[in-house]
Amino acid sequence: MNNIQLSPDQRYAAETIRAWLSTPEKRLSLGGFAGTGKTTIISHLLQELNTSVAVCAFTGKAASVLRSKGVTSATTMHKLMYVPEKVCGKCLAKNAAIKTFDGKWRCKVCGSLNLRMHWTRVPVIGADLVIVDEASMLNLSLVEDIEELAQKILYVGDHGQLEPIGKDPGIMREPDIRLEQIHRQAEASGIIQLAHHMRQGFMPTKWYGSEFDDARVVGLSKLVPQTLRKFDMILCGYNKTRKVINKIIRDDTGLSGDGELPTVGDRLICLQNDSDLGLFNGLLVTIVNKHTSYEYPKYSFRDDFGNEYDRVSINPEQFSEEKKIEYSPKGIGLFDYGYCLTTHKSQGSEWDKVAVIEQLARSWDPARWRYTAATRAAKYLEYWMPTSRAI
Numbered sequence: 532m533n534n535i536q537l538s539p540d541q542r543y544a545a546e547t548i549r550a551w552l553s554t555p556e557k558r559l560s561l562g563g564f565a566g567t568g569k570t571t572i573i574s575h576l577l578q579e580l581n582t583s584v585a586v587c588a589f590t591g592k593a594a595s596v597l598r599s600k601g602v603t604s605a606t607t608m609h610k611l612m613y614v615p616e617k618v619c620g621k622c623l624a625k626n627a628a629i630k631t632f633d634g635k636w637r638c639k640v641c642g643s644l645n646l647r648m649h650w651t652r653v654p655v656i657g658a659d660l661v662i663v664d665e666a667s668m669l670n671l672s673l674v675e676d677i678e679e680l681a682q683k684i685l686y687v688g689d690h691g692q693l694e695p696i697g698k699d700p701g702i703m704r705e706p707d708i709r710l711e712q713i714h715r716q717a718e719a720s721g722i723i724q725l726a727h728h729m730r731q732g733f734m735p736t737k738w739y740g741s742e743f744d745d746a747r748v749v750g751l752s753k754l755v756p757q758t759l760r761k762f763d764m765i766l767c768g769y770n771k772t773r774k775v776i777n778k779i780i781r782d783d784t785g786l787s788g789d790g791e792l793p794t795v796g797d798r799l800i801c802l803q804n805d806s807d808l809g810l811f812n813g814l815l816v817t818i819v820n821k822h823t824s825y826e827y828p829k830y831s832f833r834d835d836f837g838n839e840y841d842r843v844s845i846n847p848e849q850f851s852e853e854k855k856i857e858y859s860p861k862g863i864g865l866f867d868y869g870y871c872l873t874t875h876k877s878q879g880s881e882w883d884k885v886a887v888i889e890q891l892a893r894s895w896d897p898a899r900w901r902y903t904a905a906t907r908a909a910k911y912l913e914y915w916m917p918t919s920r921a922i
Contacts, residue, residue, distance in 0.1 A: 537571070538712065545579070547559075548708070552580075557678065557682075558684045560688070560702055560708070562689065562703050563688075563709065565713075565723055565726055566718075566720065567714065567717075569687050570597065573586060573597070573664065573687060583658045583660070584660045584661075584662060585606075585611055586602055586661075588665045589608050591835040591836055592879065593879040594606055594836075595835045596909075607811070608663065613651060613652055614652075619638035620643065621643035622638060622641040624641070646842075652806070653680060655680055655682075659683065660682070660684075661677065661681040663686050664687045666702050667694075668696075669702055670699065671698040686706075688702065690703040691899065692902065692906070693895075693899050693903045694899075720746075721741060721744065721746030722746045722910075724743060724746070725748070726905035729905060731898070732897075735914050736748065738914070746908075747914070748916060750918045751888065752918045752919045753922075754776060759776065759886070762884045762886045762913070764884075764885050764907065765870065768888070768900070773871045776870065777869075781868065781870070793845075793868070795820060798816070799817075799818065799832065800816075801813065801816070801866055802855050808843055810843070813876070813880070814834055816832040816833060817832055817833050819831050819833055827844040829844050831843070844862065844863045846863045849865055850867060874907075877907050886912075886913045887905065888915045889914065889916050890917075
């Protein structure tokens, strides 16, 4: 029985979606600002529709946020479009891995430990409807990929956020359906109130002395390690700042003993898709083991879902660069440290406690940048206004 109560604008959205399902049109887009109940619509559809529905998001973090809000079937676009299989690097046997008494995975054909994950693209997604959340961050290439495999697609996203990195397919530029009413439970959130305050073009400084406990705007004159450690994620505008903050945090936690190279306990973010390795741009992982006696150092790590990746080769050159390097060989993962991200890179993700350093380039829309940054926080937000040019 459907126990989800919809507001009038949500009811209209649900009715429009149901009507669209009986048409030949392949895609429909639903845009909604933060606090307007986009996830409520997704949950309602899962209960209401008498058809098979798959729910996904581009990043593992975005999918895990959906799951934490009750959409337990949510997964990543990559997992929806690809099937994993272990391949032996020595004899090339597929799905021949076996876990032996010593706890290691070996090839049951030749006994080799040289196993790698290979991902094979599915011929079609076996669902009548695919719902893609956080669609505002999808570039043209991703849209083309999923539309090739899915029958009907409902794109759900926030049309107030920044445009995606790469060629913009315009999914959220003019969404077919819009949710713009902030609902009662969201009105009590200082994070939502501050985000919309800035989305409407107001300066963050007008928020000084806010009555809300979960969102503060403060001046920032110095980056202090003890302060940085209080947050699950630090967001900034420039790669130069991102690199500096990642180093400060690693130095403070004692993880920088290997210099530029990451070590066990480090948090990394993937910068480049590699379907053979099961890696996608924006994937956040934590290193659990390292194997450095190779041309390219190999690491084992765990992602947000608890999925483990064993002995993945990583390009060490990236860790000394501010921007993404232009070329990395196929089969060699491209990662950087993930304690601090640029706001552009954070799209589609959410963390409980977030600090934002205001840094704006002339080519960016200030209202969209500020709004996108603020809405990455789920429980507590500090928005830092730098008072020194050194930051």
